[in-house]
Amino acid sequence: MNAFVIDTFEFCRTNSSQEGATPVADMTRLAKDCADPSGTITWSAVGSTHKLGFPQMTLSVAGDVNLVCQRCLQPFAYHIDSSTVLMLGKDDAEADEIEETIDDESIDVIVGSRSMELMYLVEDEALLALPQSPRHAVCPDSSLLDKAKNDKVSPFDALKSLKSE
Numbered sequence: 001m002n003a004f005v006i007d008t009f010e011f012c013r014t015n016s017s018q019e020g021a022t023p024v025a026d027m028t029r030l031a032k033d034c035a036d037p038s039g040t041i042t043w044s045a046v047g048s049t050h051k052l053g054f055p056q057m058t059l060s061v062a063g064d065v066n067l068v069c070q071r072c073l074q075p076f077a078y079h080i081d082s083s084t085v086l087m088l089g090k091d092d093a094e095a096d097e098i099e100e101t102i103d104d105e106s107i108d109v110i111v112g113s114r115s116m117e118l119m120y121l122v123e124d125e126a127l128l129a130l131p132q133s134p135r136h137a138v139c140p141d142s143s144l145l146d147k148a149k150n151d152k153v154s155p156f157d158a159l160k161s162l163k164s165e
Contacts, residue, residue, distance in 0.1 A: 004020075008057065009114070011045075012088060015048055023037070024041060036066050039065045045058070045060075054098055059125050060083040060125075061126045062079075062081045064080070072136065074140065076136050087109045
């Protein structure tokens with residue numbers, strides 16, 4: 001994975017920006033959640049200062065990944081398109097204080113760093129954009145699912161057979 005180490009506070013103070021495209025195969029945590037490591041995630045990070053004076057970063061990720069459907073166990077393409085605002089605190093106490101001050105659920109508050117690996121934030125955002133239980137809208141081949149449903153023996157039928165003996 002490309003090493004983009006940034007000083008998050010300086011990045012935000014100077015309204016810096018960084019963007020790129022990273023193969024899913026280079027994001028080991030994301031690749032583990034995918035059916036295969038194909039695909040590319042395009043991303044951008046833009047630093048700024050919140051109207052209350054807190055450093056903040058807007059992080060966006062987009063791209064297609066292949067996931068495994070939890071219903072039919074077949075791979076399918078899933079499009080990631082996510083953007084989030086990260087507000088930065090110097091430590092946990094300041095992050096908690098910022099969270100209380102802004103009282104905005106759409107903004108995530110994290111502890112910033114003078115040397116933070118930007119790609120970890122990008123990969124985290126891509127992981128958070130994945131569905132908890134990936135599924136096709138309509139499974140293309142439901143024969144395995146139908147077979148599993150039909151092969152299931154009702155526990156009441158088993159009890160009936162015991163009673164008739």
